[in-house]
Amino acid sequence: MDTSGGRFLLYVCLIAWLLAVVLPFGWVIVTSARSTEEIFRAPFGWPEDWSGSLGANYRKAWVKSHFEDYFLNSVLVVSSSLALLLAIACPAAYALARYHSRTFRWLLVYFLSGMMVPVQLLLVPLFFQYKDWSEALTVALSPLFAWFGQNHVEVSLADSHPGLVLLYVSLSLSFTLFILTSFFRTLPTELYEAGIIDGCGEFRAFWTVMLPLAKPGVVTAAIFNFIGLWNEYFLALVFINTDKYKTLPLGLAAVSIQANYRSDFGLLFAGLVIVMLPTLVVYIFLQRYLTQGITLGALKG
């Protein structure tokens, strides 16, 4: 496309796509500052009363439709999942990349095969496994609770945040180990050996020498998992029923049903902005790491 005509057409296409991507967000943000009555009366106008309708819509979404709870739940579930996931996956990935015994080679294949398993296949077994395990845990822990003077305490993994966190961590392991092992493999072993000669134990060599070197890989893994878990809907839908435990995607879907039912679209536009805005902010700061991660993946094939 060296001709100027082709060049011009190229820019037209790129700018058209840019507008197609950006304009819907502008539309949602502007409309979220208009009352439902206004939206129906004049669908495509500018907000008549910026601060008034904006405040009303967002207050209703944040407080009355419980977005404050959903938001907090998402922060809690995702941050604890990420912390636990990295605490478990980093040492495992390091060991898998570092030691080449036959057992460890098979172990890596075993872990990575999990990337082929669709979450749907796990749904039925996990759902009913959670029921059985909850009953077993209740029985097993009852002496402990009785000792604290609490009879009839029921432990439940289903419909609880710890249960969801366990699911998120386990189901993210394969992908995370895939990223982290390929990162640890690229690190030079000389530094590790120098550490050992200087008298580090294996753990110290991992913790103070190798892990800091793998930081870019750990950051990439953390970001991809953050995005995946922050947006996760299917498992949360299956395992969380109680409204006060719902995460943001689950809450937004529920509010969309209410809003459609009551024709309260001002509320829905505001809810949508509440869900999209944090992602946008995170993206602006971290997009460099994201595109790097994809580049890395593409070159590995």
Next chain:
Amino acid sequence: MSPHRAHQRRFALAAVTPAFLLFTFWVAWPAVKGFYFALTRWDGLSDPVYIGLENFQQMVAGFSAEAGKSAKLFPVAIRNNLILMIGPAVLILALALCFASAMRSRVRGASIFRVAFFFPNILSAVAVSILWMLLYSTSGFGVFNALLGWLNSGLTALGLAAEPTFKVPVAFTDSKILAWSLIPMIVWTATGFYMLLFLAAMQAVPETLYDAARVDGASPTLQFFHITLPLIWDTVVTGMVFLLIAGLKVFDAVWVIEQQQSRPDSNTLATLMYSKIFNEYQAGYGAAIAVVIFLAVLLFTLVTLRLYRKEALEY
């Protein structure tokens, strides 16, 4: 064994054990059990009854002409999944390859395009679905219907049409056509990711090849088909499989736009599975659908490996 080696071994074992336990009990073991449940009739409460391949026979029976209403659900879901696999794959591969080669040829503001095009990818599928549900709305604020309306009045004003060309409002999210309506949404969301994927692969192609081609007088189109495409072929195949697998697993968009209910005409395999398990208490049949999804993923992956270039390219 030296004390150091023994120490090393203990550390390595301790490091992988937690991951091994979690993966085994929460992924590997349930996956095996999933295959077993697919061979049972089970309501989720009483004990599962082994029935062999009956669940799968029931799916196949749905394709016969005299199949009942309930048996027809499975073929409809398959049809919807095929629409959601093929439509987006074709459009996204074409668009992403165009955009990526444009970016490679150094356009101005490339980084702005890159950052903006990729953004919809990291939004939750729920938010994207609701955004498009609002864009498609038949109420006054539905952008697409408004555009069609303006097009109508524009055409009549110009005297190109005597009466409205499009019957507005179009119910884009009607169950019967929902799968088709989701294609633009998926293209809008995912194109940026595949553009970055292909761009990264293209940037690894040495510039000298293009210089040589230019000296020989090859046009940009010729360069694309004879240099770029063959050299990034493996990445294109990978992208295609990602798209097919994603189309196979669509759940969120259909479930959210259908207000969290299963409708016979808009079901995908995943939503059909969900409603079989949790609305009709047919956990065995639901597990069987999941096995179908797994086998399809496996098949795509194996076919991909065959489509990869046989020998590594040296350049």
